Amino acid sequence: MAMVSDAPKGNFRLSMLIYDTRYRSITIQVIVLGLFIAFVAWLLMNLQANLAAKDKDISYNFLFNRAGYDIDQQLIPYTNDSTHGRALFVGLFNTLAVSIAACFAATLIGVTAGVLRLSKNWIVGRLMTVYVEVFRNVPLLLWILLAFSIFAQVMPEPKDFKVTQEMVDQGLEPPVQKIFFDSIAITNRGTNVPAPVLDRPLGSFLVLDVPINLSVLAAIAVILGSFWVNSRIRASAKAIQEDTGFRPVTWWKSLLVLIVPITALLLALGFHWEIPAFAVGENGVSKGFNFVGGISLAHSFTALFLALSIYHGTYIAEAVRAGILAISRGQTEAAYALGMRPNRTMNLIILPQALRVIVPPLISQYLNITKNSTLGMAISYLDLKGTLGGITLNQTGRELECMLLMMLIYLFLSLTISVGMNIFNNSVKLKER
Amino acid sequence: MKKSVFLGTLVATTVLSGAVFAATLDDVKARGELLCGANTGLTGFAAPDANGEYQGFDAALCKAVAAAVLGDPTKVKFVPLTGETRFTALSSGEVDLLVRNSTWTYSRDSDLKFDFVAVNYYDGQGFMVKKELGVASAKELDGATVCIQTGTTTELNLADFFKSNNITYTPVTVVDDTEAANQYIAGACDAYTTDASGLAATRATLADAENHIILPEIISKEPLGPVVRHGDNNWGDIVRWTYYSLLIAEEKGITKANLEEVAASTTDPETRRLLGLEGEMGVMMGLDNNWAKNAIAVSGNYGEIFEANLGTSTPIGLARGLNALWTQGGLQYAPPVR
Incomplete structure (x- = not known):
């Protein structure tokens, strides 16, 4: 009797593509791939045919044309003479600003609420449960609109801060005053905060049309240098402690190293705060429509930031709670057995291990925050959707181009966040050796 | 089964979307309904009344086209x-005709x-x-916050006006007249421009x-008028001549x-052609x-539509001004029906 022989060779027949299990799976995959390519090709042809029918083409030349519209919040210099391409970047930076700020705030809120929800204190635990359940079960858009309308309806108008001739005559004060040592004004249009100003700045240079401020660079360099020197001081103190068992007193050295250089630099540059105020005419009567000077944060930004951080904070809180609950009770007991207090147990034993469970859902929350920042369109926050996908799209009529470009940019943003967070995840996950 | 339904729908959608741009007149007749793009609510031009029916100067033109x-x-x-x-919406075939205070500009055309x-x-x-x-003049608006409708020509004019007068402003972008009015009343902007x-x-x-x-x-200059898609000239003619009529x-x-009375008694050849008593104009x-x-x-x-919706007897109280007939010193001038 012959053993099971090798598969017969050389007599391949076409029917084997269907009936022979060795070839069938390949056949099916080839057919599916072919169909998929055909489908994509058909979609593209359809697009081309429809564009031709409307006598339109695909062109991105409009990005280099004058935009002609103004944007109220901008992180890079922009005027209505700038191009649509630059308006795109103004919008992109606005998107990034609100997303990054909201990611930080949501993480802070989420971790705090997640830990507190497990608190043994009944009131604190229930309060956090109420926060999580209320905020995540109402659509985000409603929170954004609510936050915005509270600011817009409740806060006083800028004119209420003004000093009129009558007030001067009768020695009265305006109905509303600035808060926080007369420096911050919250109106129904925005929050006016003091701006840092330098009398003798170091100047700036342009990189790709974006001005790089030398004074800021210098300040950052000085601060980093101070921290480096401080770390050297601490390291040497530690070395002495290991050698002799006696740790030299370092706090005044650290304080000196951290504070003196940056203060000296700021003094040399003539640093001071520019307080927002109304222009003042003769007799101290206020003039103009709005506060002049300082930085004006539109409520569209503040409302979007608040709503995003509080809403997504709930999801992060739940992820944190799940992460903590995933750590075996034995870990806490072991830490207590070693005499650690609950605070240090949480910070040193539980949270680092819980991170392995927390980080993956955290990534998706960061992605969600970035994508949900487009909801700012409801309150006229001019992010990427507002400039490229809103005004530029409308004024140029290039719907397809703008939408494709916008999708590409959001895809790129999301993938970047995803890659960065995955690298972080790899660094905290359980190392199996 | 489900897949075939899905594919069938896909094919049908493409065929339909291809056909949208063919002949708007046939589409409208087949549908038995005219789809007219209108303002979300601008009293006097196009706004729903208490019964939810659109009324106004622009809405009247839509109704006239539907009647024609x-x-x-x-x-x-x-x-x-x-x-x-x-x-x-107009470009994608969602509406047959757009009568929504839209300014005729070179690039839109x-x-x-x-x-x-x-x-x-x-x-x-x-x-x-x-x-x-x-404030007595727009040139005194230096530093003001201005409410502006996004996606409009006014957005660009505003930037140009402040730039040419060397003054500054803060824009607050809103989507329609209603939101603009709300923001303006709430004091979120000092001025509203449109x-x-x-x-x-x-x-x-x-x-x-x-x-106020x-x-x-x-x-x-804001010449406002009805808009149709480029390429369907017959449909464009229908809307144009309905307006001219x-x-x-x-x-x-x-x-x-007096329409019926005139139709019964008129001897004026152009009136007879217009009202279909003579010739084959409609065909x-x-x-x-x-x-x-x-x-x-x-x-x-x-004139009747203007007076009923915008004229001096209405709360809006606009005079005919440039919109008077050419015979009365205005710009409204229709070519002859011949």
Whole structure:
């Protein structure tokens, strides 16, 4: 009797593509791939045919044309003479600003609420449960609109801060005053905060049309240098402690190293705060429509930031709670057995291990925050959707181009966040050796 | 089974979307309804009344077109559109006709592939402010916060005006007249800018209209008119001549009240051609010969529509001005029906 022989060779027949299990799976995959390519090709042809029918083409030349519209919040210099391409970047930076700020705030809120929800204190635990359940079960858009309308309806108008001739005559004060040592004004249009100003700045240079401020660079360099020197001081103190068992007193050295250089630099540059105020005419009567000077944060930004951080904070809180609950009770007991207090147990034993469970859902929350920042369109926050996908799209009529470009940019943003967070995840996950 | 349904739907959608751009007239007739892109709510031009039916100067033109094409002014469905969504809606075939205070500009005509078939209102951009601000001229608005509708020509004019006068402003972008009015009343902006007619209409709806003034400066030309897609010339002709028929009716003194009487007694050849008593005028465009008569019968001639919705007897109180007939020193002029 012959053993099971090798598969017969050389007599391949076409029917084997269907009936022979060795070839069938390949056949099916080839057919599916072919169909998929055909489908994509058909979609593209359809697009081309429809564009031709409307006598339109695909062109991105409009990005280099004058935009002609103004944007109220901008992180890079922009005027209505700038191009649509630059308006795109103004919008992109606005998107990034609100997303990054909201990611930080949501993480802070989420971790705090997640830990507190497990608190043994009944009131604190229930309060956090109420926060999580209320905020995540109402659509985000409603929170954004609510936050915005509270600011817009409740806060006083800028004119209420003004000093009129009558007030001067009768020695009265305006109905509303600035808060926080007369420096911050919250109106129904925005929050006016003091701006840092330098009398003798170091100047700036342009990189790709974006001005790089030398004074800021210098300040950052000085601060980093101070921290480096401080770390050297601490390291040497530690070395002495290991050698002799006696740790030299370092706090005044650290304080000196951290504070003196940056203060000296700021003094040399003539640093001071520019307080927002109304222009003042003769007799101290206020003039103009709005506060002049300082930085004006539109409520569209503040409302979007608040709503995003509080809403997504709930999801992060739940992820944190799940992460903590995933750590075996034995870990806490072991830490207590070693005499650690609950605070240090949480910070040193539980949270680092819980991170392995927390980080993956955290990534998706960061992605969600970035994508949900487009909801700012409801309150006229001019992010990427507002400039490229809103005004530029409308004024140029290039719907397809703008939408494709916008999708590409959001895809790129999301993938970047995803890659960065995955690298972080790899660094905290359980190392199996 | 499900897959085949899905694919079938896909194919059907493509075939349909391909056909949208063919002949709008046939589509409208087959549908038995005219889809008219209208303002989301601008009193006097197009706004739903207490019964939810659209009324106004622009809405009347939509009804006239529906009457000319389908013989029934009620067979029109108004699709509310914002300044931002209107052109995409027209371009994609969501509406057959756009009558929404849209300004005729070069790039909309050429680059966006639309046809502005007529100008039903000659307008210009102005500013409205509260009286208490003590502002008498738009040039005093240095540093002001201005509410502006996004996706409009006014957005670009505003930037140009402040730039050429070397003054600054903060824009607050809003999507439509209603939101603009809300923001303006709440004090989120010092001034609201849009077409002067739109300002008058918004002002008329304010509870304290007397506390608001429209500044004297008109900073742009805003010829507003009905828009159709580029490439379907016959449909463009129908809309254009429906509008002109209303103008000619005013010129000839044909009103909603005396229409039947004139039709029975007139001996004027042009009036007879217009009302379908002579010649085959309607058939040339693929319509009934009494198309113009139907259109005029809806809400009367151009002058009647103007007076009923915008005129000095209404709260909006606009004078005819540039929109008077050419015979009375205005710009409204219709070519002859011949």
